[in-house]
Amino acid sequence: MNLVETENLKKFFDSKKGTVKAVNDVSINVIKGETLGVVGESGCGKTTLGRTILKLIKPTSGKIYFDGKDITNLDGEDMRSLRKKMNIVFQDPVSALNPQMTVYDHLNRPLVIHNMVDSEEEKLRRMVDILNTMGLKAEHLIRYPHELSGGQKQRVCIARALCLEPDFLVLDEPTSALDVSVQSKILKLLDRAKRKFKVSYMFISHNINLVRAISDRLGVMYLGKLVEIGDSTDIFNEPKHPYTQALFKSVPQPDPDEKVEAPLTGQVPSPVNPPEGCAFAPRCPRSQSVCERDNPDLIEAYGRKIACHRYK
Numbered sequence: 001m002n003l004v005e006t007e008n009l010k011k012f013f014d015s016k017k018g019t020v021k022a023v024n025d026v027s028i029n030v031i032k033g034e035t036l037g038v039v040g041e042s043g044c045g046k047t048t049l050g051r052t053i054l055k056l057i058k059p060t061s062g063k064i065y066f067d068g069k070d071i072t073n074l075d076g077e078d079m080r081s082l083r084k085k086m087n088i089v090f091q092d093p094v095s096a097l098n099p100q101m102t103v104y105d106h107l108n109r110p111l112v113i114h115n116m117v118d119s120e121e122e123k124l125r126r127m128v129d130i131l132n133t134m135g136l137k138a139e140h141l142i143r144y145p146h147e148l149s150g151g152q153k154q155r156v157c158i159a160r161a162l163c164l165e166p167d168f169l170v171l172d173e174p175t176s177a178l179d180v181s182v183q184s185k186i187l188k189l190l191d192r193a194k195r196k197f198k199v200s201y202m203f204i205s206h207n208i209n210l211v212r213a214i215s216d217r218l219g220v221m222y223l224g225k226l227v228e229i230g231d232s233t234d235i236f237n238e239p240k241h242p243y244t245q246a247l248f249k250s251v252p253q254p255d256p257d258e259k260v261e262a263p264l265t266g267q268v269p270s271p272v273n274p275p276e277g278c279a280f281a282p283r284c285p286r287s288q289s290v291c292e293r294d295n296p297d298l299i300e301a302y303g304r305k306i307a308c309h310r311y312k
């Protein structure tokens with residue numbers, strides 16, 4: 001059962017150089033209860049996809065469904081009540097928190113705006129419960145951001161995102177600004193919160209090993225497009241799209257016998273004038289003439305979906 005689904009979603013930006021095709025015809029789904037990892041090189045459109053799905057930015061075209069309902073053109077009061085159900089955690093907890101506000105203030109604001117609690121007692125109970133789930137204590141409520149470590153700040157941001165009991169969270173590189181030693185702790189806490197609050201995640205990262213640790217399914221993006229999506233273990237064990245293979249090859253692998261075909265060479269083409277055919281063709285070791293002419297559709301193959309002429 002899909003919690004979130006997009007259909008041919010596009011988000012283009014106008015820039016001096018031309019139209020930036022940041023998200024270019026993406027049909028992707030997040031199943032209830034899962035963590036969908038989204039990977040791809042810098043600039044491939046991961047953040048734009050997450051923000052567009054949450055309607056933080058307006059899609060250029062295509063559809064967005066949430067819990068089976070078309071939310072593409074939702075606004076006003078309907079959109080306000082939907083805001084409670086979906087939220088985002090950004091990469092940098094320092095700029096996400098107000099230095100003048102305590103942890104209590106940060107959690108209080110959404111609870112009050114959305115009328116989530118009837119009494120101060122209930123509010124405190126809920127705040128402490130969420131802080132505890134994120135490995136923090138009641139005493140942290142009176143702390144200011146500068147009194148917290150980087151990891152604690154990000155745990156406060158996650159607690160704030162969770163306090164409205166959302167169904168869906170976009171986690172946009174939530175641990176990239178933190179030390180490696182803190183990252184795995186946060187992943188564990190996120191996993192605990194997911195089970196406790198029955199929330200589904202879209203976990204965006206360019207750190208392949210982190211995504212591998214947390215994802216049930218994996219989506220791989222290249223230049224605004226989804227090129228492979230399926231069960232995370234399957235894709236990690238046997239990446240099929242030449243881009244996925246190259247992407248995995250370009251990071252240290254836990255298993256040195258991993259079958260991969262070629263490391264990633266050359267530059268990502270510009271999203272302003274993406275190539276006519278497959279966007280990966282100019283860098284692809286398996287490119288044929290058809291690849292430069294036609295953009296491959298995402299089709300079912302090997303128990304997943306792949307956009308590559310090799311698998312037609």
Ligand SMILES: Nc1ncnc2c1ncn2[C@@H]1O[C@H](COP(=O)(O)OP(=O)(O)OP(=O)(O)O)[C@@H](O)[C@H]1O
Binds near residue numbers: 014015022046047271
């Ligand atoms: N507001 C904007 N105006 C113009 N171009 C934008 C805007 N936001 C994003 N872009 C462009 O859209 C493309 C996708 O950007 P996006 O931030 O979604 O990529 P990303 O995959 O999240 O990258 P990273 O891994 O670096 O965070 C990039 O070329 C970026 O420069």
Ligand SMILES: [Mg+2]
Binds near residue numbers: 046047048172
């Ligand atoms: Mg990003």
